[in-house]
């Protein structure tokens with residue numbers, strides 16, 4: 087016989103049980119929970135820049151420190167929508183503790199995020215990085231820089247292309263030119279006093295004036311139906327269309343495209359979709375510098391390339407911390423003369439690759455005598471020596487301008503006589519004697535970068551770069567699932583990028 091009872095024993099469960107001492111929320115938060123890190127760090131920062139935006143008087147408002155903590159913790163726990171944060175403030179014990187049971191609604195949260203944090207969040211981010219530095223958690227001496235594209239909160243099919251605007255403007259100018267020439271032929275006296283019109287430099291005002299003159303000159307004349315119809319279209323549509331194109335060009339501001347539903351977003355090639363297709367989507371270019379996977383600098387840009395974003399990104403770093411980093415490691419997308427010069431001017435160690443860096447390390451390439459970079463250059467003589475040992479003379483200098491307005495100078499060297507040379511086939515395909523262009527400044531910068539990258543320190547930085555900055559993108563885009571901004575417009579997207587960066591850093595700090 088066993089003593090086992092046949093009764094099932096349940097633990098006590100009484101939802102209406104009255105407690106002698108009601109539990110405080112504080113007791114219910116685990117000691118090392120990330121919400122405590124958010125609370126502790128944001129409690130320590132100086133909120134003066136944020137408070138400056140508040141005006142005295144009026145009804146009481148929710149404390150910005152509480153709202154900031156709630157937003158940062160929202161981004162940390164992958165709750166990005168203001169409505170979901172509002173819900174969490176009623177249901178989630180961590181949010182309730184953080185807000186001290188305050189319950190701002192989603193409008194208050196959304197307004198605080200998109201209006202109050204404008205222009206000040208990057209300063210708060212800088213303060214947090216400095217706090218982490220003081221704690222010895224990170225250092226901003228050696229940084230790893232890269233960029234990633236994040237989809238904008240815009241409709242994918244509402245694009246405006248600079249190229250089609252240009253084509254439409256040219257079409258109007260061409261048709262107007264034809265009308266003008268026709269009018270000059272049939273109404274010579276009426277237009278005799280008029281100046282020549284340059285139809286390559288024409289704007290909406292000029293279109294209006296020219297159409298008016300043509301209309302006046304042809305008034306009462308019998309003109310072919312085709313011309314009459316064209317003039318009707320010109321009067322009715324062209325000045326308005328030209329004004330519309332000008333307005334769109336203003337929004338484009340040198341970009342190739344923008345989205346109608348978020349004019350600050352540019353269409354960029356995004357990584358492949360599930361079916362293996364590359365896609366053009368409205369997006370922003372998020373430039374980030376990290377150290378040990380902590381984000382120490384971020385900037386948002388409207389152009390897809392990384393090269394031109396480097397200088398403004400570094401200037402933002404200097405603006406935040408009052409100094410430049412000691413060393414920067416970045417991939418080949420950043421390695422151009424302008425950026426190398428910038429690094430040298432600011433005394434920053436350069437571990438930035440250039441586009442042929444890896445190819446140049448291959449034995450096959452190094453042993454190939456024909457590429458321009460492998461030709462011997464004698465500085466004293468200012469001559470290049472071709473694979474046959476023939477001196478190539480400097481025949482001219484050329485200039486190239488980058489999109490940022492930076493000038494690069496190229497020296498052109500020409501072989502004296504390639505006729506009958508047995509190496510002609512592999513050496514060059516052009517007619518006449520071989521000509522090579524060499525940018526001596528760029529070569530010098532590349533040589534320095536190559537020495538740095540191949541040094542022991544350089545190899546360490548190159549190994550660390552993908553595990554640092556690229557892994558950070560991986561955490562944010564894949565682990566957190568943040569692939570599309572919630573807000574529209576450059577300023578608001580910058581705020582979201584800042585919230586992402588702060589929450590990422592605090593999550594890392596909590597896990598350390």
Ligand code: SF4
Pocket residue numbers: 472473474475476501503504507508509510513514519520
């Ligand atoms: S083809 Fe001209 S440049 Fe090339 S190796 Fe011969 S001589 Fe030199």
